[in-house]
Amino acid sequence: MNQSSISLLDFSVFQSHPELIDRLSLVVQEIFHGSIVEAKDYSIGTDQSVIYIKTTSRVEAIVKIPKSSFRNYNDSSFFPMHLPNKQAWLLGILKKHDVLGPSLIYLDPDNKFFIESFIPEANYSEKENEFSDADKKNIMHELGKTMKKFHEIKSNKFGYMILGAENEGKFESWFDLFREVPESIKNCCALRGFGLDIQNKLEKIFEEQKEYLKTFKEPSLLHADISFNNMRVQKIKGQWHFSGLIDFADLLSGDPLFDFGEFFGSCGDWNLISHMENGYLDGEKFTMIQMKAIRFYAVYFCLWWLEVTEDPKKIERITKTFIELLYWKI
Numbered sequence: 001m002n003q004s005s006i007s008l009l010d011f012s013v014f015q016s017h018p019e020l021i022d023r024l025s026l027v028v029q030e031i032f033h034g035s036i037v038e039a040k041d042y043s044i045g046t047d048q049s050v051i052y053i054k055t056t057s058r059v060e061a062i063v064k065i066p067k068s069s070f071r072n073y074n075d076s077s078f079f080p081m082h083l084p085n086k087q088a089w090l091l092g093i094l095k096k097h098d099v100l101g102p103s104l105i106y107l108d109p110d111n112k113f114f115i116e117s118f119i120p121e122a123n124y125s126e127k128e129n130e131f132s133d134a135d136k137k138n139i140m141h142e143l144g145k146t147m148k149k150f151h152e153i154k155s156n157k158f159g160y161m162i163l164g165a166e167n168e169g170k171f172e173s174w175f176d177l178f179r180e181v182p183e184s185i186k187n188c189c190a191l192r193g194f195g196l197d198i199q200n201k202l203e204k205i206f207e208e209q210k211e212y213l214k215t216f217k218e219p220s221l222l223h224a225d226i227s228f229n230n231m232r233v234q235k236i237k238g239q240w241h242f243s244g245l246i247d248f249a250d251l252l253s254g255d256p257l258f259d260f261g262e263f264f265g266s267c268g269d270w271n272l273i274s275h276m277e278n279g280y281l282d283g284e285k286f287t288m289i290q291m292k293a294i295r296f297y298a299v300y301f302c303l304w305w306l307e308v309t310e311d312p313k314k315i316e317r318i319t320k321t322f323i324e325l326l327y328w329k330i
Contacts, residue, residue, distance in 0.1 A: 011041055013049035013065050020112060024063065027106055027115070032059045044229050047082050047249050052118065060118035061105060066249070080163040081251045084114040089166050090248050091116060093221070097153055100146045100244040119244040121235060125228035135240040137275045139233055142242035143226075144279025147259060150245070153221045155253035167221075169253035175213040177254065181206050184303045192306055192319065201326045202299065209296040212289070222252040226263040257290055261297025265305070268321035291330045299325050 008014045008021050028036055034057035042050040048066035055061075066082040080086050084107055091104040102116035121127075124139070131139070159171040171177060182203065189199040223230075223245060234243040252258065264273050277286060286294065302322040309315060 008036070008039060008051075011039070011049070011051060013051070017065070017112075020065070023108070024113070027108075028053070028055055031106060031115075032057050032061075034059065045247070045249075047079070062102065062116050062118050063113060064116065065113040079160060079249070081161050082249050083163075084108060084111050086161065086163075087248060088114050090221075090251060093153060093167075094150075097149055099150045099153075100242065101248075102244065102246060119232040119246065121243065122233060123229050124231040124233050127233055127235075127240070128228060131240055136272060139231075139240055139242045140272050140275035141279035143231065143245075144276040144281075146242065146245065147223075147226075147256075147276070148280045150223065151220045151256035151259070155219045155221050158219055158254050159252060161251055161253065167253075169219065173214060174216040174219065174254050175210070177252075178206075178213055178300065181300065181303070184307060188303050188306050192315075198323075198326065202303075205296055205299055205326075209293065212293060216255050219253045220256050222254055222256065222258050223248060223250075224252040224258065224262060225250040226259055227266045255293065255297075257286075257293045258297045260286075261294040261299075262301045264294065265298040265301030265318070265321060268317060268324075288330055291328075295325055295328050295330065 008024070009018070014021055025035065028034065032055045034055035036053050037056050038052075038054035040052040042052050042062070044050070046067075048064050051063040051065070053061055053063055064084070064087065066084060066087070081090075088104050088107040091102060094101040095103055102119055104114065104116055106115040108114060155167050155169065156165070157169040157171060158174040159169040159177045162168055162170045185199060185202045185206070188194070189202070225247060226245070230245060230247045232243045232246060233240050235241075260273060260276070263276070264270065267273075299322065302318050302325065305318045306315065306322065309318070
């Protein structure tokens with residue numbers, strides 16, 4: 001048994017799919033001219049296994065094995081962007097548009113896994129306590145510039161990407177993604193014990209955004225999962241820099257402002273968003289119409305999290321941001 005087999009069998013994904021071990025070992029030998037000497041599980045979400053590998057030839061890379069690769073495509077929980085070939089397509093688009101992110105190294109012909117480049121040095125979440133205010137400002141400013149390039153990639157239709165086309169969402173209207181918001185508002189308020197006053201405020205925010213959502217007609221690709229876990233950072237000459245976005249498995253087609261709202265819902269710190277805004281708009285500010293859209297998207301994100309999570313700390317943090325959004329003065 002070779003080194004790859006010894007290390008990879010420690011991971012549940014390879015225990016479930018041992019046939020991938022020899023295939024991956026052969027690919028590593030052919031592409032990197034070595035074998036795997038180190039492997040770590042970098043998985044955070046539930047949609048795919050993310051395995052960091054280091055080879056005898058000193059190459060570092062990321063192996064991604066989406067669970068959708070082994071799932072019935074008719075499964076209601078299936079998202080086409082979770083498939084290796086869809087993510088491989090996106091990595092090619094990023095390179096073409098000079099967006100800071102991983103590069104595609106290898107796509108399995110049977111569409112079971114793919115290998116992408118490793119972006120040094122760490123996730124933002126791993127180094128957050130080391131950042132000065134100047135570091136945070138610099139990282140977010142650079143993230144904003146990267147998101148500007150990313151959002152310049154135009155797409156077709158709206159919502160989650162479909163299986164039969166490379167750059168097309170499943171809905172005819174951007175509003176279609178949000179049709180179930182009224183029901184989510186009722187469910188969330190009942191689940192978390194929010195009173196009628198909060199429910200009324202949420203319903204008002206949605207009603208005020210309906211026309212905007214229905215008339216939005218210029219979709220771009222959206223990351224849709226910007227978080228501290230999906231931002232890579234690197235320290236260069238004593239200063240921290242943004243080094244790339246990772247994990248595009250939740251890719252959407254729609255309004256670029258969605259990424260700002262989702263990220264604010266995730267981080268709850270508008271100071272970070274304002275530094276990102278500065279890089280994105282080259283020193284300009286969002287308009288009142290844009291701010292209202294960002295607030296709605298942040299509320300949408302919070303509603304979703306408060307419905308699905310059972311983590312007490314996450315519930316407390318998201319609720320704090322959620323309530324703050326209801327009283328924004330725009």
